[in-house]
Amino acid sequence: xxxxxxxxxxxxGSKDGLTAxxxxxxxIAFNKTTVLFDTGRSDCFSKNADALGVDLRTVNTAVLSHHxxxxxxxxxxxxxxxxxxKVYLKKPPxxxxxxxxxxxxxxxxxxxxxxxxxxxxxxAFIEDxxxxxxxxxxxxxxxxxxPKPKGNRYLYIKKDNRWRPDNFAHELIMAIxxxxxxxxxxxxxxxxxxxxxETVTKKFQGMPIKAVIGGFHxxxxxxxxxxxxxxxxxxxxxxxxxxxxxxxxxxxxxTGQKAYAVLKSLLGEKLQxxxxxxxxxx
Numbered sequence: 001x002x003x004x005x006x007x008x009x010x011x012x013g014s015k016d017g018l019t020a021x022x023x024x025x026x027x028i029a030f031n032k033t034t035v036l037f038d039t040g041r042s043d044c045f046s047k048n049a050d051a052l053g054v055d056l057r058t059v060n061t062a063v064l065s066h067h068x069x070x071x072x073x074x075x076x077x078x079x080x081x082x083x084x085x086k087v088y089l090k091k092p093p094x095x096x097x098x099x100x101x102x103x104x105x106x107x108x109x110x111x112x113x114x115x116x117x118x119x120x121x122x123x124a125f126i127e128d129x130x131x132x133x134x135x136x137x138x139x140x141x142x143x144x145x146x147p148k149p150k151g152n153r154y155l156y157i158k159k160d161n162r163w164r165p166d167n168f169a170h171e172l173i174m175a176i177x178x179x180x181x182x183x184x185x186x187x188x189x190x191x192x193x194x195x196x197x198e199t200v201t202k203k204f205q206g207m208p209i210k211a212v213i214g215g216f217h218x219x220x221x222x223x224x225x226x227x228x229x230x231x232x233x234x235x236x237x238x239x240x241x242x243x244x245x246x247x248x249x250x251x252x253x254x255t256g257q258k259a260y261a262v263l264k265s266l267l268g269e270k271l272q273x274x275x276x277x278x279x280x281x282x
Contacts, residue, residue, distance in 0.1 A: 001030040001178055003213065005278040006048045007040030007074075008252045012277035017051050019044040020276040022222070023070035024187065024215055024253045027054050030178055033133055036062040036085070037174060037185050039074030046077050048276060056081045061133055064089035065187025065214070066171040067097055070253075072111045079119050086124045088132050090140060090170045092116065095159030097166065101221060109155075126172060129203065139173040139199055146194040146240070149217040151228030151254070155190070166190070175200050182207055183282065186214030188254050193217075194237060197244050209246045211282050213274070218263075219256030227258040234259050238266035248282070250274050 007025035011018060023040035027049065036059045039045050049056050056078060062085050064072050075087065097110035116123060126132075126140045148168075155166045168190040176183045184200050186193065193216045201209070218234060220226030227234065241249070249267065251260065252274035264271050 001028065001176070001183060001282055003028050003280040003282070004052055004054055005274050005276055005280075006045040006052070006054065008274045008276045008278070010252060010273075010275045012275040015052075015277035018048045018277045022253075023073065025071075025074065026185065026213065027056075027059070028176065028185075030176065031135070033136070034059045035133070035136060035174075035176075036078065038063070038065055038071040038187060039078055041070040041073035043074055043077040045074045046081060052277065052279075059085050061085050061136070062087040063132070063138065063172070063174050063185075065174070065185070066090070066168065066190065067092050067111050068188070069109050069111060071187060072115075075115055075119070076112065079122060085122075087122055088124050088126050088130075088138055090172050091125050091127070093157050093166065093170045095157040095164075098156045098158050098163075099154055100156050100163070101154045103221070104223075135177045137175045137177070139175065139203070141199075142171065142173060142191040142195055143199045143202065144191065144195050145198060146192050148192045148195070149190065149228055150233075151217050151220050152190055154221070173199060175204075177204070177207070178210070180207065181210040183210050184212045186212060186216065188215045189217045194240050197241070197246065201244060207245075209244065210248070211280075212246055212249045213280070214251065215253035216251050216255040216259070216263075218259030219254050222254070222256070225257060227256055227262075231262050234262040235266060238263045241267065246270070248272065250280060
């Protein structure tokens with residue numbers, strides 16, 4: 001399996017001419033199948049794809065992890081380039097997605113409001129566990145035995161001028177099975193990294209996990225580079241990960257630099273950072 005990071009918040013030092021932005025987009029190729037997982041916040045993912053030799057026109061299917069602009073902002077550009085691939089996602093929340101914190105003005109962070117109407121025929125809404133392509137699985141219901149990230153406290157749904165915390169029922173997990181092993185794709189892990197791993201391992205009991213890839217949403221306020229939760233809480237997450245049959249983890253985007261350092265202190269070589277332009281062969 002080859003995974004190319006088309007968009008992540010940071011730039012790979014080994015590749016020039018690419019654009020990094022706050023967001024995530026992954027191109028996944030395996031068994032003559034290609035999947036696009038998220039599209040970043042703009043059309044930059046497609047420009048990077050050209051520079052990296054990735055042909056988005058031939059993508060077989062796409063998956064949107066959740067209804068935030070930094071994961072689905074490039075969807076209209078994808079539809080311009082690719083005339084056939086369906087985009088699998090959860091139904092949108094009942095209201096508008098916002099970031100709201102005391103130090104900052106409330107800011108809309110959902111998808112383009114007209115997108116789902118304009119390209120209605122291209123979307124497939126997932127309500128149950130579904131095999132969308134051979135060996136490509138989407139989990140629509142995420143278990144919650146572990147706490148959700150504390151960074152979610154800044155994320156709301158607004159409807160009729162009323163605010164409520166986002167429960168992230170619009171988030172999904174994707175997993176790909178290859179040669180008897182799994183790769184889990186988390187998007188932002190708003191439901192919690194451990195909850196996502198638990199959900200997949202319960203479905204595929206006894207199957208080893210080759211990798212977990214995506215953001216872990218352990219950043220507090222990104223502009224201030226804060227960490228959501230205490231160092232002890234982040235260390236607890238790392239220790240719990242070690243109880244699962246996970247060989248490696250690759251993360252970036254909403255994990256945050258400080259939380260990454262804490263995780264790395266316990267997970268060591270199991271954990272690696274993603275960058276725009278990173279190519280993983282796993």
